Amino acid sequence: MSNSQINMVLNRTDIIEATKGTDLNDVFVSCKNKVTGVSIDSRTIKKGELFIALKGRSFDGHVFIENAIKKGASGIIVSNKILAKKYGGLFVKNTKNSLINLAKFSRKRFKGTVIAITGSNGKTSTKNILASLLKIFGKTHSTYKNNNNILGLALTLSNLKINNKFCVLELGMNNKTELAKLSTLSSPNIVAITNVSSSHIGNFENEKAIAKAKSEIFEGLIDPSLVILNSDDKWFNYLKEQAKVFSKEIFYFGKKPDSIVKIKQLITKGQGTFLEINDNIKLDLKNLPLHQTLNVCCALSVIRVLKLAEKKVFSKIYELKPDKGRGNYLKISLDNNNYFEIINDAYNANPVSMIAALKNIYETSLNSRDKNIVLIIGDMLELGKNTRKFHLSLVPKIIKINPRLLITVGEDTKTIFNKLKNKINCTAFQTVKDLKIHFFDLIKPKDIVLIKGSNGVGLFDFCSQIEKPINS
Known part of the structure; x- marks a missing residue:
């Protein structure tokens, strides 16, 4: 097998066979064009990749065909005959189905x-x-x-x-x-x-x-x-x-x-x-x-x-290190060579992963007596009728940790704030935007800050915005 074949994901024959598409101009993916990958995003497509113009309720990949071609797309698959003829693409009835059929073809071989x-x-x-x-x-x-x-x-x-x-x-x-x-x-x-x-x-x-x-x-x-x-x-x-x-x-x-x-x-x-x-x-x-x-x-x-x-x-x-947003550690610089630490576990959350994160920060607190714990807890979403129950189930875990400060973000975690506001130091924000305004006023040197919540709350993006790591 030649190097060009190894680097090729699919060829013209494979694609037409898998998708049952029609090459209206007989120019789709010439022998000179090696299909080195498949993409559905014109923003990230790489030279040599095949672009499939998916169409959904709120987007239409056909709008971005020229962007994909400018970036070096080796070919395009479309569900519009006029565009197929104009750009020398492969015409299919449904581009989503064509992507799935390509997947079936690749898996079978x-x-x-x-x-x-x-x-x-x-x-x-x-x-x-x-x-x-x-x-x-x-x-x-x-x-x-x-x-x-x-x-x-x-x-x-x-x-x-x-x-x-x-x-x-x-x-x-x-x-x-x-x-x-x-x-x-x-x-x-x-x-x-x-x-x-x-x-x-x-x-x-x-x-x-x-x-x-x-x-x-x-x-x-x-x-x-x-x-x-x-x-x-x-x-x-x-x-x-x-x-x-x-x-x-x-x-x-x-x-x-x-x-x-x-x-x-x-x-x-x-x-x-x-x-x-x-x-x-x-x-x-x-x-x-x-x-x-x-x-x-x-x-x-x-x-x-x-x-x-x-x-x-x-x-x-x-x-091995945790992936970003799944428990990775960061040191964030403050004035006068001070710093605080973040445990960024903000990519997503459900009751089990939240309890695991709280257990982990509790163990960390036992081994870091010279530091203070701050908890930033965002809503856990998609819990339906059990939402209040699952959020309140975190209360005993938080009390056991005894953080210097508890910050809740969102409507659902407000129930935790209301339960604990007379027992520990805590504050509540409705949105991440509100948190961002006050964050650095609330954090002190040598704090260890656990940040966790469902992705839809926005805490993962918040962590990305405040990252200014310094050397350990």
């Missing part, structure tokens, strides 16, 4: 191993950890950021090169039947569920309904059809029974004696965690907080079921 990961918490971090470890053993393709819906999955698979050895996919869901469709499209050889909790419970009758929806990931399994579960999760037995319908080989990680990765000891150590697992393996996760250790164990479980030389990954594990 791929001979490597596909691992699909889902869960209420930790799926993005687990995907990133696993992908970084698998790269040691061969070319590895993975979901970009957390693009885990049908379009994100289709785009990921469409960009899958035939010379990759592994493909790690993150599959998400907000409603039932979503994961079944994603699993069928991805046809994974291995699936892993990190956990099940009340995330998105506003869209479900109860937590069991969420567990059932998560189990849909088993439906697309193909040989060798391996399943990895969290044995410490309260829905473990239920998921195990569901998995038996689709798999004869079910492995798990956690504290159960027969776990493929058995947790023997966990100790908070500064910003990180000491982890001991079976086979007398001791891992110093110097940059990963306590709740991230389960993500490491899930990734290690995949390494073990694939029977890879796990000793090769230990040095990489030592170097």
